[in-house]
Amino acid sequence: MQRQRVNLQPAYLLHQRPYRDSSQIVELVTRDHGRIGLVARGARRPRARLRAVLQPFQPLLVSWTARGDLGTLTACEAVTGLPALPPQHANSGYYMNELVVRLTRRHDAHPGLFACYAAGLQGLVHSDSEARVLRLFEKRLLDELGYGLQLQRTAAGESVVGDGSYSYRVEQGIVTTDPVHEHGPVFAGHSLLALAAERLDDDAVLGDVRILLQLALEQHLGPRPLQVRRVARAMRRSLQ
Numbered sequence: 711m712q713r714q715r716v717n718l719q720p721a722y723l724l725h726q727r728p729y730r731d732s733s734q735i736v737e738l739v740t741r742d743h744g745r746i747g748l749v750a751r752g753a754r755r756p757r758a759r760l761r762a763v764l765q766p767f768q769p770l771l772v773s774w775t776a777r778g779d780l781g782t783l784t785a786c787e788a789v790t791g792l793p794a795l796p797p798q799h800a801n802s803g804y805y806m807n808e809l810v811v812r813l814t815r816r817h818d819a820h821p822g823l824f825a826c827y828a829a830g831l832q833g834l835v836h837s838d839s840e841a842r843v844l845r846l847f848e849k850r851l852l853d854e855l856g857y858g859l860q861l862q863r864t865a866a867g868e869s870v871v872g873d874g875s876y877s878y879r880v881e882q883g884i885v886t887t888d889p890v891h892e893h894g895p896v897f898a899g900h901s902l903l904a905l906a907a908e909r910l911d912d913d914a915v916l917g918d919v920r921i922l923l924q925l926a927l928e929q930h931l932g933p934r935p936l937q938v939r940r941v942a943r944a945m946r947r948s949l950q
Contacts, residue, residue, distance in 0.1 A: 874899035
């Protein structure tokens with residue numbers, strides 16, 4: 711297999727874990743190569759330059775070589791001049807990171823994935839509605855990965871109407887339902903249409919689409935819970 715060399719590729723750090731005595735394996739989302747895994751040699755040494763640069767939510771330019779699935783980081787520098795993610799939004803940032811890691815495979819170069827992730831981070835920096843930013847990120851991520859919901863038509867091909875009532879079936883999608891007899895969540899038609907148009911300025915709509923997107927994500931995430939949610943629940947319990 712021919713050795714691949716990539717120089718100064720825009721990227722963000724998604725996850726890192728210890729590797730051998732002083733190194734790390736880092737998962738990155740890149741502009742042109744999708745998600746990649748690299749060995750960052752010596753990154754865990756106390757005075758290593760990489761230790762300070764390889765930080766989550768920090769725009770990076772990375773260079774690497776690779777012959778197989780796992781490459782070797784050869785250079786990394788931070789892109790300066792952009793506003794940092796506020797600490798109060800860090801959990802939301804880690805949630806985005808975990809979704810990307812869990813829903814993608816290494817080297818699947820989804821063209822819009824990097825832009826979707828970067829827009830989500832910038833949304834957390836600038837928006838006054840964290841929930842709106844996360845719902846838009848979830849929706850766009852599903853769309854980009856080919857898992858997007860058909861929100862304007864039901865599984866039977868009928869147009870979704872604003873005053874209609876609908877439910878979500880894993881194997882079908884959106885179906886018309888009777889709220890009186892429906893045992894699962896019921897979604898207002900105007901909420902589905904608002905999500906399709908990415909107009910999420912109403913709290914009731916946000917509540918609807920949060921549940922819908924959670925159902926859609928769980929279909930692809932599988933039964934293993936997201937780690938960031940477990941940590942958040944533990945933190946809440948510790949404060950009670």
